Each structure stands twice: as C-alpha cells, then as structure tokens.
Amino acid sequence: MKKYLFLFTFLLTTLFCFSQEITTSVKGVVINSADDTPLESVNIVNLNEVIGTATNSKGEFEIKAKPNDTLHFSYLGFKSIKVRVTNDWIKFGSSKIELTEVALALEEIVINQLKLTGYLEVDIKQVPINNNYRYSISGLPGTGYEASSPTAITRVLGSIFNPADFLNRMFGKKPNEMRKLKKMKQDDEIRNLLASRFDREMLTALLQVDRVDLDEIVSQCNYSKGFIQTANDLQILDAISECYEEYKLLSRGRTNRL
Structure with missing residues (x-):
C-alpha cells in the first residue's frame, strides 16, 4: 500500500512540476x-x-x-x-x-533630380528600371524564384539541383533553427514585429546567423538585390521559409530517384 501511495505522490509531483x-x-x-x-x-x-x-x-x-x-x-x-x-x-x-540609447549615424544621401522636358517619350527614358524577374518551375508550389536578370535562370537551376546547395550547408546541421523558422511563421506577435522591421536584427538573433550569412541565404535562394535591400524582415522570413520548403521537396525527389 505504501508503495502505491509513494508512486501516486511521485506522479502528482511530476505532473505539477511539468505543468508549472x-x-x-x-x-x-x-x-x-x-x-x-x-x-x-x-x-x-x-x-x-x-x-x-x-x-x-x-x-x-x-x-x-x-x-x-x-x-x-x-x-x-x-x-x-x-x-x-x-x-x-x-x-x-x-x-x-x-x-542604452545609441547615436544614429545617417549616411549621406545623394538625390539626382530628373530634368524633365515635358515630352513623355524623352522623360520616360530617364526613369531607372529595376530589372527584377520572377521564374516559376513546373511542378513546384509557390510563386517561383526571383532573379536580377534573365541570365540568372542558370543560377536558379544550378542551385536547385546541386545536392550541396547553400541552404543545406547553412541549416542541414541545424534542424533546431528550421523548427524555429516554422514557429516564427505561426506566431502572430512575431510576424507583427517582423513586419515593421527592416534591420534584420531579430531574424539574425532567432536564426543564430550573422547579417552577411542571412543576406547570402536569400541571395542563394535567387532573390534579387533589390528585394533584399527593400524587403521588411517578415518578407525575408517568408522568402527563406518558401525556399527551404522547396529545397526539402527537391531533396526528397533526389532521394526517391536513388
């Protein structure tokens, strides 16, 4: 009887501590x-x-x-x-x-004023063009891959079908970081915080990578420099997540073919 009482008490204590x-x-x-x-x-x-x-x-x-x-x-x-x-x-x-408050140093900004002539055909040529392209690959979900020029198609295919691609090198040995990535996508508070930020600080802290590696990850996922420079932290998070999901899909395909 004492043995059962002791076991019951032990279980209650364990459950209480676990719940606490x-x-x-x-x-x-x-x-x-x-x-x-x-x-x-x-x-x-x-x-x-x-x-x-x-x-x-x-x-x-x-x-x-x-x-x-x-x-x-x-x-x-x-x-x-x-x-x-x-x-x-x-x-x-x-x-x-x-x-502690820190001093913010603003970089010098140079604004080149457009000299408009009033003729649309002439003025339109002065407007800078951001040549970003987005490629989709048949059989893959999502919106596809972004690149800065048409020649990036070869980079897209090369990074996808290379077994030792950058995502694998970065996260293949860090499954915990990818689990964090999923949690970040599911937590509304985290998403709201990231949507208002552009400094990548919270992302680097959560994923345990530095800023250079974070930019390189997005770049290797074939997003343009323009996207990397202008996207908020939530867009960067979604871009990495989408890229990783497609990487896993292709990795399973390679394994099944072997």
Missing part, C-alpha cells in the same frame, strides 16, 4: 538607462521558445519563459540586449531592464 514549467512566465519593466523613463513598444522575443511581445505604455511586459531561456530586447534608437532568465527572476517577480 509550461506555464512559467516572467514580468518586468523596460526603462531608459539615462533618465529611468519607461519605454513603450519595446520588442521582446524569447529566442528559445520563439514567442514575442511588446511593452505597454508603462514599459511593462510579461512573456512565457523558463529558466535559462534568453530574452532579446530591441527598440529603435537603443542598443539591443539579451537577458538570461534565472530562477530568482521567476521566483521573486518583476525585474527592471535598462536599455
């Missing part, structure tokens, strides 16, 4: 380190769980997290930071997070 771990969350307030004023709409992402939130008008936030998770804090004009979640933070409640 799932529902654990941390609270805090984000402030400006210079004057202690609260910062509203600070982007906060749990890099382990791939969930996000933002601070309210009082700088307050709450996000699901467990011990050793890493939270990424970012705000326009301030230096982004990563904070590790500790047992003490969870146990004792709210924590104060300070962000």
